Amino acid sequence: MFKRSETRQVKVGNLIIGGENRVIIQSMTKSRTKDVLATVQEILELESIGVELVRCAVLDERDANAISEIVKFIHIPLVADIHFDYKLAIKSLENGASKIRINPGNISKREDIIKLVEEAQKKRVPIRIGINSGSLPEVNDTNLNKYVLAAKLHIDILESLNFRDIIVSLKASNIEETIEANIEFAKLYDYPLHLGLTEAGDLLSGTVKSTIGLSKLLELGLGNTIRVSLSSTSLNEVKVTKQILKSHNLLDNYVELISCPTCGRCEYNTFLIINEISDYIHHLKKNLKVAIMGCVVNGIGEGKNADIGIAFGKDSGLLFIKGEVIKKIDVRDAINILKEEINKF
Numbered sequence: 001m002f003k004r005s006e007t008r009q010v011k012v013g014n015l016i017i018g019g020e021n022r023v024i025i026q027s028m029t030k031s032r033t034k035d036v037l038a039t040v041q042e043i044l045e046l047e048s049i050g051v052e053l054v055r056c057a058v059l060d061e062r063d064a065n066a067i068s069e070i071v072k073f074i075h076i077p078l079v080a081d082i083h084f085d086y087k088l089a090i091k092s093l094e095n096g097a098s099k100i101r102i103n104p105g106n107i108s109k110r111e112d113i114i115k116l117v118e119e120a121q122k123k124r125v126p127i128r129i130g131i132n133s134g135s136l137p138e139v140n141d142t143n144l145n146k147y148v149l150a151a152k153l154h155i156d157i158l159e160s161l162n163f164r165d166i167i168v169s170l171k172a173s174n175i176e177e178t179i180e181a182n183i184e185f186a187k188l189y190d191y192p193l194h195l196g197l198t199e200a201g202d203l204l205s206g207t208v209k210s211t212i213g214l215s216k217l218l219e220l221g222l223g224n225t226i227r228v229s230l231s232s233t234s235l236n237e238v239k240v241t242k243q244i245l246k247s248h249n250l251l252d253n254y255v256e257l258i259s260c261p262t263c264g265r266c267e268y269n270t271f272l273i274i275n276e277i278s279d280y281i282h283h284l285k286k287n288l289k290v291a292i293m294g295c296v297v298n299g300i301g302e303g304k305n306a307d308i309g310i311a312f313g314k315d316s317g318l319l320f321i322k323g324e325v326i327k328k329i330d331v332r333d334a335i336n337i338l339k340e341e342i343n344k345f
């Protein structure tokens with residue numbers, strides 16, 4: 001077991017990552033960064049569902065320059081994601097990035113890294129060393145896990161320059177490889193870890209893989225920032241991330257949805273209501289359990305741990321608060337009534 005509190009603390013904008021601090025929800029935009037309007041819109045939406053740190057891909061100088069505009073409109077620190085060209089990292093720093101993520105697989109020249117570190121030091125901006133299975137350097141050391149070795153080669157350079165504002169991620173598409181790499185890294189270093197799997201898959205397969213892999217690491221006490229990456233929208237990625245954290249009691253102010261799978265007893269299409277309420281509650285910051293159940297026979301009993309719930313019949317439903325039936329409602333009013341009751345808490 002590891003203790004999250006034993007990692008070094010690293011400041012990213014207004015956030016302190018690592019140490020006693022809770023696991024921070026991170027996301028990455030899917031818009032093109034040079035499209036300032038689309039990127040700002042996406043980040044504001046991500047902020048509204050609880051994202052605290054956002055990463056944007058910087059492919060060229062237009063992307064790097066767009067950062068200076070984007071940061072004027074957003075309220076969370078922005079991480080510039082750089083591949084191949086260290087000069088884009090420096091440009092991103094000049095334009096207001098709060099953290100730089102580099103891939104040692106394609107930015108590895110010592111003289112380039114020195115120039116970047118000098119700028120990062122001046123601006124007091126940390127660097128994430130992002131190790132991915134797709135870009136591991138070709139170095140052999142049978143004593144070290146290959147991901148840890150890739151991180152070490154880079155950490156050695158940064159530490160030789162007396163730079164220790166470092167965050168590390170070690171991501172594979174393979175669950176076991178990701179778990180092992182992170183555990184081995186945490187045995188050697190106290191730098192905060194950003195957790196994630198890479199190329200995890202679509203909404204369904206990626207959610208399953210990420211939940212298995214990231215849960216194991218969280219249970220061990222590892223992870224200071226987290227992102228679930230999926231071939232789906234960034235909003236879906238965050239919803240999955242929040243549910244994983246909540247399941248480990250690592251997220252406060254979260255409205256949890258309890259819903260039944262439905263079966264032959266269900267006489268009303270509850271899925272439409274579940275989808276609408278799910279979208280609604282992800283924007284709220286309060287501790288609450290909401291149940292949407294497919295029948296009155298078992299629904300109230302099965303949903304009794306919820307603060308608010310509706311058990312549906314054919315055309316009507318029973319509204320219950322903390323397991324007690326309050327009133328009968330028309331199904332057409334169900335969404336509005338649920339929202340009203342949620343707002344009262």
Ligand code: SF4
Nearest residue numbers: 260262263266294295
């Ligand atoms: S609550 Fe009712 S409809 Fe839902 S799964 Fe249970 S028995 Fe079936």
